[in-house]
Amino acid sequence: MITTTESLARLCEGLKGETFITVDTEFMRESTYWPDLCLIQIAGETLTGLIDPMAPGIDLAPFFALMNDPKVLKVFHAARQDIEIMVHRSGVVPHPVFDTQIAAMVCGFGDQVGYEAIVRRLAKVQIDKSSRFTDWSRRPLTEKQLVYALSDVTHLRTVYEKLKTELDKTGREPWLVEEMDILANPATYRTEPEDAWKRIKVRIKSKKQLGVLVAVSAWRESEAQERNVPRSRIIKDDAVGEIATQIPQSRESLSELRALPRGLATSRVGDGILKAVAQGLAMDAKSLPPLEHGRDEMSDQAQAAAEILKLALKVVCEKEGLAPKLVANAADIEAIAEDDNADIPLMHGWRKELFGDLALALKHGEALIGFKNGKTQIVRLEKPALTVAAE
Structure with missing residues (x-):
């Protein structure tokens, strides 16, 4: 030693x-x-x-x-x-x-x-x-x-x-x-408190909720850093999510939240939460990032495209001997299924060359997935394929 x-x-x-x-x-x-x-x-x-x-x-x-x-x-x-x-x-x-x-x-x-x-x-x-x-x-x-x-x-x-x-x-x-x-x-x-909200899994439906999520997450991150304790020792993730969706603005309404321990609403932590909620409500909506829609809110067409692209990713990765998660995760696939211009790792560098461009080709009928000799194959077309609409 x-x-x-x-x-x-x-x-x-x-x-x-x-x-x-x-x-x-x-x-x-x-x-x-x-x-x-x-x-x-x-x-x-x-x-x-x-x-x-x-x-x-x-x-x-x-x-x-x-x-x-x-x-x-x-x-x-x-x-x-x-x-x-x-x-x-x-x-x-x-x-x-x-x-x-x-x-x-x-x-x-x-x-x-x-x-x-x-x-x-x-x-x-x-x-x-x-x-x-x-x-x-x-x-x-x-x-x-x-x-x-x-x-x-x-x-x-x-x-x-x-x-x-x-x-x-x-x-x-x-x-x-x-x-x-x-x-x-x-x-x-960099562990910037302003980015801490990104790790919280919660369905956000309005810019007011998003502002509260951003502010409360930043407050918790700063508290945890200053006190050098795990984030969950301040309040847990599900509590942050519930605060963002319910937007409590008084000790009474804060005490009614199920995810918070009893007595916390009247403590110093409770005061910090309410102050953060007020800061979140005061945020300019234009300064906040756009609302992200969950899978349940994807269009039927985008959901169908995502399922096809996930299959295609598996086919490509099996051929190349790669773990699919290295190339793209589910969120990347759903993002490109909805938006050709999604700014995600899949559409940059070697990932784009390996699968990103092919994903767009499949989405627009310029490539097809099919079977040959019992194996799944992806074929690029010289001309766009005809689109058949299903009733």
Whole structure:
């Protein structure tokens, strides 16, 4: 375990000459908003290290400088949360990066393949997962925990090398580059309270409700950040949704909401909710985003188009050996079924080339889905197909 700034600096200096290094973290966030960094694992071709960020007096500056070194490729598996922690602690977004989970999806290993599964498949090693959910904040860590933690980066070297070979063979590395650009973008890790409403699942029917949803979600996010507690410790998601739809403007009406605990309406939290509701009602409707319609509000024609496009996506992905979720999710499919000009990932970059353009062709009768020799096939037409309207 590296517990001093001096030994950390020596390790990072030794890793500077590596072509790539593998990195992982262990953290706890069950009782906090910001994750508590408990352990950093790092490995090069010959050097490996376990860094204790909880050690008294240790300065992680040498590690963050290495993460910021453009000459060294940083390899992670499922990198987003690891990078989020580093951005919060240092403001540094590691670059360049390579995410083996995303690379595995691009190479046809399935949807969000886990680390143990990809290690078993590519490194031919079985990892003991019993230490995975242990308390990483306790000291001292056991030998079993340390062995498990180190295996997260030592086997990752083999996984990276084999995936890199596969990417070179298939010519899909440019696809991965687009995804890595997203991971290396600081905007990916910004937790702006004004955007918090987007994660709340609720049917909004008016701009007034939307304004309240935006304001109450932002208030809850700011409270959680300031107090460093999970959002649900302030109020739960379903409570935010109920407040947005019911728009309570007094303690009495607030106390009638089923999703809020008893007594909360007369507390400091209740006062904060009512203030946020008032702010939401005062918002200019023109400044709010357009209302998003749920699936039930899609036209019959758009719903039918969405079902056909989902089938087509499955056909294309089976042929290419890709997980459909990597290309488009259900929301993307429904968006393009309703609007040719929907600004979604499916209509940009490699996704557009692979399926976005084909989706529009199917929608407008310039391609057809059919069966041949018992297999589903998609055929582009030289001329638009005739449209037959059903009564």
